[in-house]
Amino acid sequence: MSYRSLAWLPIVVVGAFLLAWAVAPMPAREPLLIVEIEASKALALLGCAAAALVFEPGEYLRRAWLMLGACTLLLFARDVFAMAAHPAHGDTVALVVQGVFAIAGNGCSVVGTWMLARTWKVSGLDAGATPGGNALLIGAIVAAALVTGWPVISDVRALVGGDVFAVVPLASDLADAVVVALLAPLARTALALRGGVLRWPWAFLTASGLLWLAFDVAYGGLTAAHVDPSRAHAVLEAMRTLPTLYAFSAGLSQRNILAVSVA
Amino acid sequence: MACSRMGGAETTGNAIADRVAARLSLYLGPHTGRAAVKTCARKALGRGAETLTLGDLPALQQALRPMLRTFVGRAQCEVVLEQIARELGL
Numbered sequence: 018m019s020y021r022s023l024a025w026l027p028i029v030v031v032g033a034f035l036l037a038w039a040v041a042p043m044p045a046r047e048p049l050l051i052v053e054i055e056a057s058k059a060l061a062l063l064g065c066a067a068a069a070l071v072f073e074p075g076e077y078l079r080r081a082w083l084m085l086g087a088c089t090l091l092l093f094a095r096d097v098f099a100m101a102a103h104p105a106h107g108d109t110v111a112l113v114v115q116g117v118f119a120i121a122g123n124g125c126s127v128v129g130t131w132m133l134a135r136t137w138k139v140s141g142l143d144a145g146a147t148p149g150g151n152a153l154l155i156g157a158i159v160a161a162a163l164v165t166g167w168p169v170i171s172d173v174r175a176l177v178g179g180d181v182f183a184v185v186p187l188a189s190d191l192a193d194a195v196v197v198a199l200l201a202p203l204a205r206t207a208l209a210l211r212g213g214v215l216r217w218p219w220a221f222l223t224a225s226g227l228l229w230l231a232f233d234v235a236y237g238g239l240t241a242a243h244v245d246p247s248r249a250h251a252v253l254e255a256m257r258t259l260p261t262l263y264a265f266s267a268g269l270s271q272r273n274i275l276a277v278s279v280a
Numbered sequence: 281m282a283c284s285r286m287g288g289a290e291t292t293g294n295a296i297a298d299r300v301a302a303r304l305s306l307y308l309g310p311h312t313g314r315a316a317v318k319t320c321a322r323k324a325l326g327r328g329a330e331t332l333t334l335g336d337l338p339a340l341q342q343a344l345r346p347m348l349r350t351f352v353g354r355a356q357c358e359v360v361l362e363q364i365a366r367e368l369g370l
Contacts, residue, residue, distance in 0.1 A: 072353040079353075140350035142316065212309030215351055274307070275356050 020217045023270050027262035030057075031255045038251045050254055055096060057261040062089040064268025068218070071275040077132070077139055082268065084129030089264070091122030116185040123192035130195070133222060134202035137209070150205055157201035164233045165194040167241075193233055200226040214274050221267035228260035296368060297321065297329035300340065303364050307352060320344050337370060 018026075034053045041049055065086030072079035095118035104111030168190040175183035203226060207219035235256055239246045246253055291298050297317050305313030317340070321329040324343035325336055332340065341361045348357040 073355065076353050077350050136350060140347040142312070142347055209312050210307075210309045212311065213305055213307045213313070215307050216309060275353055 018269065018273070020214075020270055020273070023217070023221065023266035026266060027259050030262055031259050034258065035251065035255055046251070050251065051100070053258055054254060055093065057258040057265075058089055058093045058096070060265040061261045061268070062086055062093060064265035064272075065089060066268070068268035068271035071272045078136065078271075081129050081132035081136070082271070084125045084132060085264065085268075088122045088125035088129060089261075091118050091125060094118050095122065112182055116182060119185050120188040123188050127192050127195045130199045130203075130226075134199040134206075137202065137206045142209075150201070153205060154198075154201040158198045160200075160230060161194040161197035164197060164230060164237060165190050168237065169194065193229065196226060197230050197233070200230070218267045218271040218274070221263045221270060225260040225263035225267060228256070228263060232256040232260065294330045294332050296332045296334065296337070299367055300332075300337075300344075300364050301329075303360060303367065304344070304348075307348075307360070316344060316347060320347070334368060334370065337365065337368060341365070 034049070037049060038046060065082050069079050069082035069086060072082070095115050098114060098118065099111075102111055104115075169187065172183045172187035172190055176187060200223065203219065203223045207216055207223045210216040210219055232253070235249075236246060236253060239249060239253075291314075301310070301314045301317045303313075304316055307313075308316060318329045320343035321327065321332055321336070321340055324339040325331075341364065345357060345361065348360060352360065
């Protein structure tokens with residue numbers, strides 16, 4: 018698959034989903050949504066695995082891709098567990114199991130993104146601090162604080178108020194904050210590699226991060242406007258699917274570059 | 281020791297350095313390809329890329345290896361370094 022096809026694929030898939038959602042009869046919408054969500058996670062897992070396995074054991078980017086793959090696998094497992102076990106409302110054991118999957122998945126996401134963000138430095142190409150780079154980093158940290166600050170405060174309040182399960186969204190929101198802040202080094206790497214084939218996986222990873230940020234902004238905006246997010250369920254899930262599919266594109270492009278000699 | 285990114289002209293003014301940079305640029309892009317050669321030459325040889333000779337190539341390849349291995353893995357790194365050596369008639 019060409020790099021340009023990989024760039025368009027997430028947009029085409031999500032567009033097709035939204036179209037199918039719009040024309041589908043009511044009873045078919047929920048199953049359609051589940052297929053869209055889980056298929057995108059399966060593809061992201063496939064992409065991360067393909068990227069990881071093209072490196073040799075012990076290589077830095079193999080470990081980074083494996084961590085991203087583990088994140089997707091754990092979140093996928095959480096969904097499968099919820100669908101297969103059909104836990105009753107308020108089933109504490111089921112909530113704990115799903116919470117453990119979610120927290121572990123978010124942890125892997127942070128570690129994997131952190132490793133990817135450090136690749137430039139690990140490679141020995143680090144230029145140290147530059148004014149442009151610092152501005153990008155500060156911008157990303159401010160964006161992370163703006164987007165995830167309020168949800169984190171709400172989660173902490175709930176936790177302090179005795180809702181022990183608030184630790185799950187808290188872990189997710191803290192992971193989002195870190196991943197958004199790490200967008201700056203990812204974007205810098207993608208920009209530095211412009212003109213070379215390696216720009217593709219890094220550009221797709223950056224796009225994925227930016228789209229997660231857009232999702233967080235949209236979700237937070239709806240909550241702030243006191244609009245029930247379930248009213249925009251399909252659009253929000255489409256916004257969640259886009260970055261997941263860009264992770265697939267990133268992984269597959271990484272694999273293509275290493276599996277096929279460039280010239 | 282790190283190879284720093286550096287700005288610079290379109291060429292280094294040295295045919296060997298330009299050949300190596302052109303090969304690296306397929307992966308890293310022209311800017312980073314040139315910068316990698318310039319700074320790894322300085323790191324490995326203690327002088328600028330514009331002074332590179334064929335005899336300097338093994339040392340330059342050695343300096344480029346950690347960076348290339350990180351981005352493209354051990355196997356592809358060796359393919360690239362082999363292509364560079366072949367293009368330069370070694």
